[in-house]
Amino acid sequence: HIDYPLSPANAVFGMGLAQTGAILLDYGKEKFTNIIRPRKLTSLEDWVVSQFGRTMFNLYFKNYSEKVWGIDCQNISKDWVSQRIDGLSLWQFIQHSLVRLRSNRAKTLTDTFSYPRMGIGQLSDRMSDLITARNSIKTGSVVERIFHDDGKISAIQYTNTGCAHIIKGAGHNYISSIPVTKLIEKMSPAPPSRVRSAAAKIRFRSLVIVALFINKKKMTDLTWMYFPGKDVPFGRIHEPKNWSSDLAPPDKSHIIAEYFCNSDDETWQSSDEIITESTASRLQQLGFFDKTDLIDSRVLRIPFAYPVFDLHYRKHLKIITNYLEKFNNLHLVGRSGMFSYLNMDQAMESGILAAEKVLLKSKREETVPASDVSFPCHLLQPSHS
Known part of the structure; x- marks a missing residue:
């Protein structure tokens, strides 16, 4: 290598x-x-x-x-x-x-970077603690309809644990990290045909992650390893234990393989058993571990992982953003919400900037709450996140 x-x-x-x-x-x-x-x-x-x-x-x-x-x-x-x-x-x-x-x-x-000791989930866990102290996070939620009227988002209809709910209020601010194509699809009344047509012409690439838990102390000393060749089906692997020793027991490790795919292709449609077997077999052939070392596995499928920047995406995205900018209480954030290839830190920053924009607007309107008063908010979190 x-x-x-x-x-x-x-x-x-x-x-x-x-x-x-x-x-x-x-x-x-x-x-x-x-x-x-x-x-x-x-x-x-x-x-x-x-x-x-x-x-x-x-x-x-x-x-x-x-x-x-x-x-x-x-x-x-x-x-x-x-x-x-x-x-x-x-x-x-x-x-x-x-x-x-x-x-x-x-x-x-760069040769080095900082990483949370117990994994990147520590960041979202901490944010969850801070949010739920005064507000609510509704995991496993599916946004069904986004209602709008007179240049404002007026209500959100969503389902959670099989029950329908609605959040109303044209005076609220709505921060969306929903894939922008889905945002357009769920708006009611429907956006103009030109906008819907543009949304249909931009697309996302999906990601399948295969985690293999191995009865070995260590397999590599690498941060990542990339596989450009077509003879290896996955594109990248990493061993989380190399990022933090707390991410695995001292005598065991795990290796993560990433597959780039479309949500309608063979990789995405493969069963967990088939894709796990294929991944383990190829890594064994490459000498990372023996068949008897495999303890367990897990497969995660992540839709809307990467916005696809083809040669025409800019003109289609411009039509969409020009339309959405008319809604002064709607703020787009994140990689899929903005259709922008952001790093994790940039995606988080987009959320911070949106929050600052909302708070600044509230301050101008002299409605910013005191520090001991909760700022009303509901976070709707889809089940795949």
Whole structure:
């Protein structure tokens, strides 16, 4: 395997002298061509080739990106890759690998990060404690209808534990992380046909997570491992114990495999037993553990995991957001709510900013509650979250 961030010895050893030379030569050729004859960058392929060269694109980026998104790299907008590895190029990778202590290195090349001792769920658990002290969270809820009138959201109809409920109030603020396509679908009266048509033309990629619990103290020393090749069905694995030793017993561990898929394809439709067996078998072939080491497993299916940035998503999304901006008590947050490829910290920040906007509006209207008075709120949480 090849380390990320790159280390010179590992990169050369992993790819070989001939391939390393071809990558460097191709990168230099690409940069020279761009100086002489600059070209418009539209797709993911355009952007990566310009920043890393054709050889590096074919070696890694093409296969992995198409595994993630399920479409050809020529049809993926450069917006995605430029957001994820903004400002990076092969030259910057090389610089970082030679001078590890640079203080101005790109964030995506960081060697360390902070992580909650008992897992990322600690953040939501703490938020839950704070919210339920004065308000309510209704897990397992399904929003059925979103009513609106005169430029305001006026009511939410939802079901919880089989019972129908409604929250009314045009004077309320509504913060939505519902996939924006579902938001449009559930609005009543229905949005104009142009808006509904735009919503039908943007889509999300889904995620299947397979957790395998293993009777081994440790399997890797890695944060993540990526598999661009088509011979491996999953795209990425990680061993949570490497993030925090408290996430598994001292003598055991678990490994997480991620499958990128569509909600109507074979991967999503496979039974838990079939996808678990396939995952375990491939990881055993790769030498991570023996068949007798497998203790237990769990499969999670996450719809609406990744907004798909194809070449036309911007124009469709603009129609949707222009319509939703007319509702001054509706605030979109999160990756699926905003149809934006946000990192977790950015998604959380979008919620904080929405809350600040609501509180600032209340203050302007001189209705901001005192610190000892609860601010009325209900959190509707779908069962898959």
